[in-house]
Amino acid sequence: MTTSQSGFDLTPPNADERARLEATLDDEERRVLLHHGTEAPFCGGLLGQKKSGVYACRLCGLPLFRWDAKFDSGTGWPSFTAPIDPKHVVGLEDNAYGMRRTETRCARCDSHQGHVFPDGPRPTGLRYCINSVSLSFVPDGEPLPDPLGRGDHLG
Template sequence: MTQFSPSGFDLTPPSADERRKLEATLTPEEAEVLLNHGTEAPFCGGLLDQKDDGLYCCRLCSLPLFRHQTKFESGTGWPSFWAPFDEAHVKAVRDTSYGMVRIETRCARCDSHQGHLFPDGPPPTQLRYCINSVSLEFVPMSVPLPDRLDRGDVLPAPATS
C-alpha cells in the first residue's frame, strides 16, 4: 500500500530489488554510515559549509529531509538543522549504543541512518538534528529533485519556505 507524507511524497519503503540497486550506488564511506549506522569524522563532511538555497535529501533514496533555511552552525562539526523538511520524513529511534541514550534519526522511507537528534538547538524548536554529510545529497532549488527509486512519481516542487 502506498503511503504519502503530508507534503505529498511517497514514503513506501523500497522493495528488496530497489534496495539492492540503491545500495550498489554507495561509496564504502556512505555504506558504512547509511547502512551500518557509522559516523563520519567531525569537521570533514562535504556539506558542513554548504549555504546555498536548496534541499538536503537522503543519499540512499532521495527523500527530502531538510531545508536550507533550517540549517545552522552548531559548532559540532556536522551539518545541523532545527527542523525536518516534513516531520513524517525523519524517523526517531532510541539508540543505546556506546553506553549512551540518544535519539537516532533515520530516513522514514528507506530506514537509512542519518545522524542523531539532540534537545540543544536554537529556537523555535530547540532541536538539533546532527546529520552526517555522507547521508545527504544537497539539491539546489533550481534543480529538479532526484527520483532514485525511479517509480515514475511526479515529485512535488520543492517549497522555498
C-alpha cells in the same frame, strides 16, 4: 501507499530497488547509511554549504531538510532545527556507547542519517546532527533526485 503531508510516497523500496540503490554507494556511504556509522567531525562535504536548497536522503532521494533550517552548531556536522516534513524522518532510541540519544533515520528507506538532540536553537530547541554522506544537496530550482522513479518533486 503511505504519503507524507507534503505529498511524497513513503513506501519503502522493495528488495530489488533496495539492492539497486545500495549498489550506488561508496564504502563510506555504505558504512554510515547502512551500518549506522558516523563520519569524522569537521570533514563532511556539506558542513559549510550555505546555498539555498534541499538536503535529500542520499540513498532514496526523499527530501529531509531545507537550507533555512540549517545552522552552525559548532559540532562538526551539518545541523538542522527541523525536518522538511515531520513524516520524512523517524527517531529511534539509541543507547550505544553508553550514551542516551535518538537516532534519525529516513522514513522511506530506513537509512541512518545521524542523531537529534534537545539542545538546538529556537524555535524547535532541536539539533538534528546529520552526516554529510547521508545527504545529497539539491540547489533551489534543480530537480530532486528520484532514484525510485516516483516522480518526487516539491510543490
